[in-house]
Amino acid sequence: MIEMELTGVRVELPTNQPIVLLRERDGERYLPIWIGAAEAAAIALSLQGVVTARPMTHDLLRTILEDLAVDVRRIEVTELRESTFFATIAMNRQGEDYEISSRPSDAIALAVRMSVPIFVHEDVLEEASILIPDDEDEEVEKFREFLDTVTPEDFAG
8 A cells, every 4th residue: 555645636627527636655656536526525625624614424424433432544545446446444443443445535535634644555556646756847737738638437447
């Protein structure tokens, strides 16, 4: 598993499909994951520190887990199958470990709220990541162009 950093939520043009963008913590690979509009909003609001008048679903989940003394340890994007990403939420309660299957968008929305690390399986990165060296502006521009033209079907195996 490779630790990732959440760089933000973007909108892929021309379809206006939201993408959550993860970057390898100690590397140069980026992983775009297409997500729903509601999940994109939940992640973006949390990243911006916006507090809503009523708890959003991921806030409710965080509160339930905290009240039940469940320690969320990490989020793992585990698989890419037929253009669909899969994730798990790794937790611990009273010394017992649990893993719950999740959509990556929901797991990431929870990770942002609970300040837990996000990991991606190496196989997923090999299949779906994009390499962008840090100091190369031309490469960053190519990545932006890629986001403007890529579709989820491009990752179909």
